[in-house]
Amino acid sequence: MPSSELGSSGEAATGHRGRTKAEPSSSSLPATGLAVFGCGQDEAALFQEMGPRLGVAPTIIEAAVCETNAELAIGNRCVSVNHKTPITNPSLLALSAAGVQYISTRSIGYNHIDVEYAERVGISVGNVAYSPDSVADYTLMLMLMAVRHAKSTVRRTDAHDYRLNDTRGKELRDLTVGVIGTGRIGTAVIDRLRGFGCRVLTHDNRSHSHVSFDELIELSDIVTLHTPLTADTHHLLDRHRIERMKPGAYIVNTGRGPLLDTEALLAALESGRLGGAALDVLEGEEGIFYADCRNRHFENEALVRLQRLPNVLISPHSAYDTEHALKDIVENTLINCLNFESGRTA
Known part of the structure; x- marks a missing residue:
């Protein structure tokens, strides 16, 4: 992480x-x-x-x-x-x-x-x-940027288009956030979310907000990933689970790229079923993140497709970097x- x-x-x-x-x-x-x-x-x-x-x-x-x-x-x-x-x-x-x-x-x-x-x-x-605060702070920043359509707003203003977005933003206090993984980082994220007044769900019986994994997926407006990457958690959010998410929901990943099935995510985003995604980690990031690729061709077509979407934020595995x-x-x-x-x- x-x-x-x-x-x-x-x-x-x-x-x-x-x-x-x-x-x-x-x-x-x-x-x-x-x-x-x-x-x-x-x-x-x-x-x-x-x-x-x-x-x-x-x-x-x-x-x-x-x-x-x-x-x-x-x-x-x-x-x-x-x-x-x-x-x-x-x-x-x-x-x-x-x-x-x-x-x-x-x-x-x-x-x-x-x-x-x-x-x-x-x-x-x-x-x-x-410090878990480094990733927790960054996670909240990505959530806020996603639900307020920051990417498309900044792109338009950079081009001197100062009209309001056709899609209005959302307030965190009106949303339900599902936190997958409640170790030190996940717990720090939950602490911050409570300050915004939103409903928090976890898949962890140590918390009073514990629900089944399926309930968390189906009820959350935002799903954020903070669990370790293991053989059991590889593609934890796969096509089947992404299809069960609420229409218009958001996915935030500051954990590890392979926790999320990128092709399934792209299908849900390109069809308009999901509201957006904010990704600090990505499958196939090795050799791309941390490198200057401005004048270099690389083979990660999924990354290119994600970056074209106005409702997808990508940063280069930098949430920890304070x-x-x-x-x-x-x-x-x-x-x-x-x-x-x-x-x-x-």
């Missing part, structure tokens, strides 16, 4: 390996080593600032981990990776050969790593927690490493 959060001292070296190492801790104990793959400048600055303070010496590697650069981790039992690039099994095998025993992914989700294969080659995998969340991610990555080295984690 979704995705989250200075100075020139954090810039990586300009050598072909894109690698720099923090100063060791001033403690008399040797610093714990951590190889940080796929590390941007803002992240690097925080790792170099916070690492020595906690007794960790991070080796910053700008490139994402792959089979050919895994040797850069030699000398470190722990590595950190991001969620932006799938970690292939050959990469995991190469990391194991380099002596790596623990991977901390700088994300909540693990779906970019074959955890079972990692365990078979002797590597444990951990994730990080970060300064607060990035600090949480870096700090908890360092703590994961220390906990592994001290035997406090598997």
Whole structure:
């Protein structure tokens, strides 16, 4: 989930390996080593600032981990990776050969790593927690933009057409919102929704607003997805369930793209059955999101069709991306490493 959060001292070296190492801790104990793959400048600055303070010496590697650069981790039992690039099994095998025993992914989700294969080659995998407010705030923003037709309004005003939209917006207090997934992020979304005075439904027996999954789908004006991606939740909203949603309803997804059957969503949007969608994640986003594609052709036809629709908002897996969340991610990555080295984690 979704995705989250200075100075020139954090810039990586300009050598072909894109690698720099923090100063060791001033403690008399040797610093714990951590190889940080796929590390941007803002992240690097925080790792170099916070690492020595906690007794960790991070080796910053700008490139994402792959089979050919895994040797850069030699000398470190722990590595950190991001969620932006799938970690292939050959990469995991190469990391194991380099002596790596623990991977901390700088994300909540693990779906970019074959955890079972990692365990078979002797590597444990951990994730990080970060501010749920980052994704929760963004989710509410997307809901408001969707029900107030923000995309078409902004497009028209950019073209100096200042007429009112033919379709009036809706107020959240008049709507029923179904929240699928009530972990830290889903709960933070619910807290915000209550401030708007709307009716909230959950598919979770820990809440008094619990209903069956079918009831949630059928009764909600907005369905928002916050559940982890697993084999059981892949295409959780499939064609059958989308067809059972209220006419004119909206779907918001800041979880993972494959929670939603994109072709089924397109069919419902293009037929006019659904009111719209707001998507921060998308099936097939790999290699597109986080890249500059302005002068590049790509093969994701579903993305092109979605972007043509005036009632569909798309952002590039950026809901998590705040300064607060990035600090949480870096700090908890360092703590994961220390906990592994001290035997406090598997």
